[in-house]
Amino acid sequence: PHVIGIETSCDECAVAIVAGRPGKARILSNVVLSQIDLHQAYGGVVPEIAARAHGETIDRVTREALAGAGVDLGAVTHVAATAGPGLLGGLLVGATFGRALAAAADRPFVPVNHLEAHVLSPRLSDGVAFPYCVALLSGGHAQFVAALEPGVYRRLGGTIDDAAGEAFDKTAKLLGLGYPGGPAVEAAAREGDPKRYAFPTPLARREGCDLSFAGLKTAVRLAAEAAAPLTDRDVADICASFQDAVARLLVLKSARALEAFRAIAPAPTALVAVGGVAANGTLRAALAEVAARDGLPFVAPPLSLCGDNGAMIAYTAIERVAAGLPAGDPRVRSRWPLDATAAPMIGAGK
Ligand code: ATP
Numbered sequence: 001p002h003v004i005g006i007e008t009s010c011d012e013c014a015v016a017i018v019a020g021r022p023g024k025a026r027i028l029s030n031v032v033l034s035q036i037d038l039h040q041a042y043g044g045v046v047p048e049i050a051a052r053a054h055g056e057t058i059d060r061v062t063r064e065a066l067a068g069a070g071v072d073l074g075a076v077t078h079v080a081a082t083a084g085p086g087l088l089g090g091l092l093v094g095a096t097f098g099r100a101l102a103a104a105a106d107r108p109f110v111p112v113n114h115l116e117a118h119v120l121s122p123r124l125s126d127g128v129a130f131p132y133c134v135a136l137l138s139g140g141h142a143q144f145v146a147a148l149e150p151g152v153y154r155r156l157g158g159t160i161d162d163a164a165g166e167a168f169d170k171t172a173k174l175l176g177l178g179y180p181g182g183p184a185v186e187a188a189a190r191e192g193d194p195k196r197y198a199f200p201t202p203l204a205r206r207e208g209c210d211l212s213f214a215g216l217k218t219a220v221r222l223a224a225e226a227a228a229p230l231t232d233r234d235v236a237d238i239c240a241s242f243q244d245a246v247a248r249l250l251v252l253k254s255a256r257a258l259e260a261f262r263a264i265a266p267a268p269t270a271l272v273a274v275g276g277v278a279a280n281g282t283l284r285a286a287l288a289e290v291a292a293r294d295g296l297p298f299v300a301p302p303l304s305l306c307g308d309n310g311a312m313i314a315y316t317a318i319e320r321v322a323a324g325l326p327a328g329d330p331r332v333r334s335r336w337p338l339d340a341t342a343a344p345m346i347g348a349g350k
């Protein structure tokens with residue numbers, strides 16, 4: 001199959017063409033138009049502005065993706081678009097555009113869960129085999145997931161308050177580093193001392209692999225207030241200490257996630273990190289150590305596949321079609337838990 005994948009759930013207008021089969025797919029084009037400059041002045045994504053911008057650019061981005069892949073619409077076998085979770089206005093633009101494209105080309109439309117797409121991205125980039133253990137660390141989520149087979153995912157634990165990216169974005173905002181915060185915090189942290197502040201690792205003593213970032217955010221705010229007016233040095237030290245605390249928390253909890261994983265499936269093939277926050281070098285290194293200690297490979301997709309993109313959406317359709325999974329409800333939705341995309345677990349126990 002040659003699948004066109006459309007992603008408009010947040011502030012990236014992205015379209016890609018992916019060909020091939022599960023574990024062996026090729027990205028023919030992957031166009032990502034970021035709206036960062038439109039939202040920067042507001043310190044975060046403004047849903048109405050995002051939706052309108054998607055409407056203005058989706059056609060051009062799609063043409064670029066087709067031209068970049070050197071295929072015309074007639075060569076496309078399936079049209080996939082993110083149907084959720086995400087911002088409804090943007091989702092509507094992408095999914096409606098996708099459905100129209102599918103109707104025009106007389107091809108099936110495949111609605112895709114954005115989280116499933118993040119979770120499957122290491123199979124696209126590295127051909128990671130099922131079952132594998134996922135740290136899903138994105139702008140709106142922070143959870144550990146057992147990816148058991150196509151369409152079958154079990155949430156092992158996750159955040160009880162903020163998402164991982166949210167923690168980075170809020171820290172950046174507090175320190176005046178602008179939006180989006182993740183890359184800015186990572187850059188500032190490079191110059192800083194991670195030992196200057198002993199920020200807490202929330203829920204460290206609680207069993208299991210649930211996460212929490214709210215207490216960490218408060219600790220960062222208190223440190224920033226105490227050090228005000230902040231010098232560049234202070235900002236760098238706070239960022240480095242914050243990142244270090246997130247790394248310590250993820251080290252602890254990902255080891256527990258692997259334990260929880262083995263309770264439902266004996267042999268994970270890898271520990272993987274996906275989502276925009278998985279672009280963070282310090283966190284990647286920390287998770288790689290956990291995997292190594294466990295005798296497992298660590299995989300994180302290249303940066304171009306960590307943030308939102310159309311390739312992971314197209315690839316998810318390739319997996320679902322190959323596995324014979326039903327296309328499901330094409331209507332968009334703002335909330336769509338990963339477990340809900342699961343195929344009926346016939347004979348899968350429990
Ligand atoms: P979701 O996938 O949960 O719906 P989203 O699609 O908005 O949310 P992504 O695009 O996957 O999220 O990731 C964006 C997030 O990743 C932002 O919060 C951003 O700050 C964060 N991020 C990007 N680069 C880095 C980095 N180098 N370090 C830490 N965080 C980062």
Ligand code: MG
Pocket residue numbers: 010011012139308
């Ligand atoms: Mg984004």
Ligand code: FE
Pocket residue numbers: 114118138139275276307308
């Ligand atoms: Fe995302």
